[in-house]
Amino acid sequence: MNRKRQIAISLSAALLSGVVVYGVYLLQLRQIRLEETVQVVAPKQFVPAGSTLERGMLTEVSLPRSAVTKNMVTRAADVVGMQTHAPLGTLEPILDWKVDRYPLLPRPGEATFQIPREYVKSVSNGIRAGEGFSSTFRLRRGPPGNCSARPSSSRRSRRRATRKSTTRKIRT
Structure with missing residues (x-):
């Protein structure tokens, strides 16, 4: 009986040590793949x-x-x-x-607007279609539904409006 017990303990110890060695092997393979x-x-x-x-x-x-x-x-x-x-x-x-984060196209509920050419006093020849430029505009409110965007002229309004300046693409 004593002999059978020793064999059972030896086999279970060998089996457990084999499982531990295999587990360590798998962990090392995983670590190598992650690295x-x-x-x-x-x-x-x-x-x-x-x-x-x-x-x-x-x-x-x-x-x-x-x-x-x-x-x-x-x-x-x-x-x-x-x-x-x-x-x-x-x-x-x-x-x-x-x-x-800034979309190319307007989102639902948003719209685009065009600035009439007569509002633009001077555009450098160095700006081509598709290039970005920075501009500052002030809205003048007239009768309801009649708002127009005009370039700001006074120094004070330029300073105030500069905070709201945006970059737009030129289309031809």
């Missing part, structure tokens, strides 16, 4: 330009550390709610220049 790869954010499916990114549209992809660049997004929370400037392919790592 060699980096998780970056990518869309689950094709996303066209102008789309607003939502959490359900994103997933994380493992890339080799040598393939990851500084402008790749590593946290999904950083891009949720942003709008895409360029189309994003399926499982393509999202680059920070392809998304922006």
